[in-house]
Amino acid sequence: MIQLSPLLLLPLFSVFNSIADASTEYLRPQIHLTPDQGWMNDPNGMFYDRKDKLWHVYFQHNPDKKSIWATPVTWGHSTSKDLLTWDYHGNALEPENDDEGIFSGSVVVDRNNTSGFFNDSTDPEQRIVAIYTNNAQLQTQEIAYSLDKGYSFIKYDQNPVINVNSSQQRDPKVLWHDESNQWIMVVAKTQEFKVQIYGSPDLKKWDLKSNFTSNGYLGFQYECPGLFKLPIENPLNDTVTSKWVLLLAINPGSPLGGSINEYFIGDFDGTTFHPDDGATRFMDIGKDFYAFQSFDNTEPEDGALGLAWASNWQYANTVPTENWRSSMSLVRNYTLKYVDVNPENYGLTLIQKPPVFDTKETRKNDTLKSIDTVNEYEVTDLKLDKYSNVATDFNSWRNSTGILEFTLKFTQTKFGFSYSNDTTFGIFINSQTVRGTQETLKVAFDALSSSWYVDRSTQHPFQRETSMFTERLSTYVEKMDESDDGIEFSLHGVVDRDILELYFNDGSIAMTSTFFFSQGKIPTSLAIVTDAEESFITINEFVVKELGFK
Amino acid sequence: MIQLSPLLLLPLFSVFNSIADASTEYLRPQIHLTPDQGWMNDPNGMFYDRKDKLWHVYFQHNPDKKSIWATPVTWGHSTSKDLLTWDYHGNALEPENDDEGIFSGSVVVDRNNTSGFFNDSTDPEQRIVAIYTNNAQLQTQEIAYSLDKGYSFIKYDQNPVINVNSSQQRDPKVLWHDESNQWIMVVAKTQEFKVQIYGSPDLKKWDLKSNFTSNGYLGFQYECPGLFKLPIENPLNDTVTSKWVLLLAINPGSPLGGSINEYFIGDFDGTTFHPDDGATRFMDIGKDFYAFQSFDNTEPEDGALGLAWASNWQYANTVPTENWRSSMSLVRNYTLKYVDVNPENYGLTLIQKPPVFDTKETRKNDTLKSIDTVNEYEVTDLKLDKYSNVATDFNSWRNSTGILEFTLKFTQTKFGFSYSNDTTFGIFINSQTVRGTQETLKVAFDALSSSWYVDRSTQHPFQRETSMFTERLSTYVEKMDESDDGIEFSLHGVVDRDILELYFNDGSIAMTSTFFFSQGKIPTSLAIVTDAEESFITINEFVVKELGFK
Secondary structure, X not given: OOOOOHHHHXXXXXXXXXXXXXXXXXXXOOOOOOOOOEEEEEEEEEXXXXXXXXXXXXXXXXXXXXXXXXXXXEEEEEEEOOOOOOEEEEEEEOOOOOOOEEEEEEEEEOOOOOOOOOOXXXXXXXXXXXXXXXXOOOEEEEEEEEOOOOOOOEXXXXXXXXXXXXXXXXXXXXXXXXXXXXXEEEEEEHHHOEEEEEEXXXXXXXXXXXXXEOEEEOOOOEEEEEEEEEEEOXXXXXXXXXXXXXXXXXXXXXXXXXXXXXXXXXXXXOOOEEEOOEEEEEOOOOOOOEEXXXXXXOOHHHOEEEEEEOOXXXXXXXXXXXXXXXXXXXXXXXXXXXXXXXXXXEEEEEEEEOOOOOOHHHHHOHHHOOEEEEEEEEEEEEEXXXXXXXXXXXXXXXXXXXXXXXXXXXXXXXXXXXXXOOOEEEEEEEEOOEOOEOOEEEEEEEOOOOEEEXXXXXXXXXXXXXXXXXXXXXXXXXXXXXXXXXXXXXXXXXXXXXXXXXXXXXXXXEEEEEOOOOOOXXXXXXEEEEOOOOOOEEEEEEEEEEEEEO | OOOOOHHHHOOOOOOOOOOOOOOOHHHOOOOOOOOOOEEEEEEEEEEEEOOOOEEEEEEEEEOOOOOOOOOOEEEEEEEEOOOOOOEEEEEEEOOOOOOOEEXXXXXXXXXXXXXXXXXXXXXHHHXXXXXXXXXXXXXXXXXXXEOOOOOOOEXXXXXOOEOOOOOXXXXXXXXXXXXXXXXXXXXEEHHHOXXXXXXXXXXXXXXXXXXXXXXXEOOOOEEEEEEEEEEEOOOOOOOOOEEEEEEEEEOOOOOOXXXXXXXXXXXXXXXXXXXXXXXXXXXXOOOOOEEEEEOEOOOHHHOXXXXXXXXXXXXXXXXXXXXXXXXXXXXXXXXXXXXXEEOOEEEEEEEEEOOOOOOHHHHHOHHHOOEEEEEEEEEEEXXXXXXXXXXXXXXXXXXXXXXXXXXXXXXXXOOOOOOOOOOEEEEEEEEOOEOOEOOEEEEEEEOOOOEEEEEOOOOOHHHHHOOOOOOEEEEXXXXXXXXXXXXXXXXXXXXXXOEEEEEEOOOOEEEEEEOOOOOOOOEEEEEEEEOOOOOOEEEEEEEEEXXXXX
8 A cells, every 4th residue: 555644544535734834744746656754766676576466666765764865775665556556665675884885776587597596486477686786885786686576685695796896887777688598787887978788698697798888968977777678659660660778867967957867769689789860868858757767577568667766866855855755756658659850850759658547457457456536627629718717626625635637638720820929828736725825836838839838836945945946847849640620739747746747749758847835735726727818729638637545 | 339229328337227117228238249129049151351350240130129030031240349349230131022031051251262253352351152041932052242341242143052942951051171172061951850061162063962860969950050170178199189060059849948059079071070979968058059150260270269149949039128139149269178077087078268358359459359347356265154255345336337257266175065064155146226126146056966056037027927938057067176175166157237158167068048137137246155154165266357348
């Protein structure tokens, strides 16, 4: 079950009206992974246990209540049946000494016992090996195995498995590469801007195969690389139906400030990653999506599943949550797709979709679902203008869950604007009124510039005083499609207490933003507003759901 | 002389206390190029007339007082003796029809009359040929020549010189390539993400040599490419003492929102540009630096000189200046230099320095200088803490010029901070007090994250209401140098009415930001403030100059 504070547990759709200011539990996301208490950063060791149908996420952790990054850094551990609600299990891996850390890494299911760590008493589906960075005097790559389905680990007695005598080699992500019949590791030689690719037959002996050097936006250093093969949703021919994607995190030094994830599309031959072009692409154009990792051992025909740390090193240690700091993003499903990038051109793009309470497993097995729709609001076929009244009618602010999911499909019907036209409509995400004040998160589309923007300004002193907490972010979007009425766009959004995830145009652009309402305020209602006298868009469909626990 | 409104002309250091709110002339930069009236965007045709020692800048222009982008788009024209004060000459090139435009392009000095446009009556140093995009049904590349030193042009009677039957090929920048004895043009095939390289013996016949495709951050489209060879300030050996740099503008679609300039370092062989690596680098990490162009015909041993349009298409048409819209950046001097990018690595980086009233020409010839220091303030060797009083003492707010230049060199002397330490100091750029309110532009350094940030929030309604006017921007900086006392950093800043240009670490990172104080306020004073009880930096040198006209 999800970790709720006692205050929130009763009644079922929790009372959330006037939490004392001293408590910051009102800011805790409900369908995003957070640690019960203490500090969290990068996701680690993510894998799916096919036997027990259980999703495991480890994470960089220090359970101390000060909730700031500090050694000893451990692997905290949470599990989920439905990828929305998470059970916290404390530390799964700890360093030898208090001034050291088990830094980021990955887990593989060593079904065929290539490592020799297992015997018949461990089910092949639960032969769990962790590959991580031991951060002591140097950064070395070490391994450990679990005989209890991933709840605890035994460190290999001949660690490290890679030692290049460097304090700056870290974050191994390992996958089984069927085509070359070997384990492949991508690991960052951080300050040399290298993603190093190693191969191994047994997870113990590793050979350096190649370096992917000085590509993308460099920032200060490379961290947390990844590599996966993704299906192309709409292949151009029968030959190329999938592509490899190399993932990379840079921090600090994002052009937006701080931390960001980028990716490269290309081919991988078991030795070298060959990018298709020289382009730099960011995974998520918000400021709160870092150190992405994909799950090992998922079933590949669906694409990959993964998540990222939903924060930014510029302010992660000072965000105004008291007993824990930060959450993960929602788990997202990843594929590739050719999409229009401008009127003359299309390109292969990463597609991200959050499977909010509708994963393959939960579709198969309804009892796995932990989340239900508490309230629903729908508008269809509306020519939006300033006289339209588009606002949720939940009348539920006294017992809101603070979890809203919305889908908007619309057609821009007017073109050829001048600068004096009203060409903007906003989606206002409003809090309840507390002590006479209400706060609003603004998401808006400007038809003149074909751009979406977020303004996450709130009244919270943390935000007002933290200049690196960039409040205004924006992105260009190309049309998704054309019809006789005009050009079509879509937006899928999930807002959960202190985090807003936006998926533009069927997941071809994502933007993740944390935000902090003050005085116990949580998101309770949505409205669409415009000042335009004459409609310039038609809302084809706008559906808002308030989500709550079963 | 610079174009001042009558209000500003008397007395010499203009009275600027209580301009009526209706006038927005208080926002007009004084040492940045602005059009007398009307709309301006990309710089065009920039060249240096060595005979008359005169700098020419053309620009995308429409002199209509509505000051918004509209056809007919012309080439406006301004000239300068000192690169700080500019004479406006109206339109130099106009399209054939009112719904068309002379879009961006460049000028070369055709000293050897390769084009055949000139005879002995035109001095070789003043054989001016413009190469531009004619924007009508298609975008074609055309040329025109001037027989009056660049003040007016005669269009070639066999235009276009390049017609690829496209509405999306534009912004030719031409240079003489000595090594291959030909003219080289870089031009954008915008939506195909191509920089096309053409060669010509005579500026009339052009052959496509190569395409530089899908590199860098792609955005919506490529615009305004550039190519120049720059000296390396600190070459690693005697063989490689210079490198070629390919420049590129993308709009919309910058990760910061809207418009941005990027660059690639490599080699050019007369046919193809070969980048040294796959890295994406932005020229300026603010939101107001677009469509950069370099001057033709400067003397190469100094590096290149160039400037950019200091605005962003996200808000350029709506900024709150009434009779004109936007300015150029300061002219900057460009070189390359190996700088530290992290503790383990260094890299070749573009170095930008504004030659504020100290160009080679003005050094040689003092009578060319139009700008003087009106007031000066200096602090040296100060351990900064909350009790320090570092603030300009100009006492000049009643007749300030609104132009401040400052240089800060400092040493970070304390390390190993925790998150509860005060690790930030700010440079506050304050306005005078008008009707009881003062506004402040904040530039701050955080030693914990080794980052600079700008918070350009003001009380102006335009800024408050324009969510795409991102107010908070930040950048990581690596140390410049080390000493026994700690690690050293520097910052050079110029603030001029509504624009702030920051040059971190001797020009290795630049950040350009426009801002709009309300109610006639202009920048009048600077202070350095910190809340730290215990000093964590020593100010080695802090010099502030208020600049004014001679």
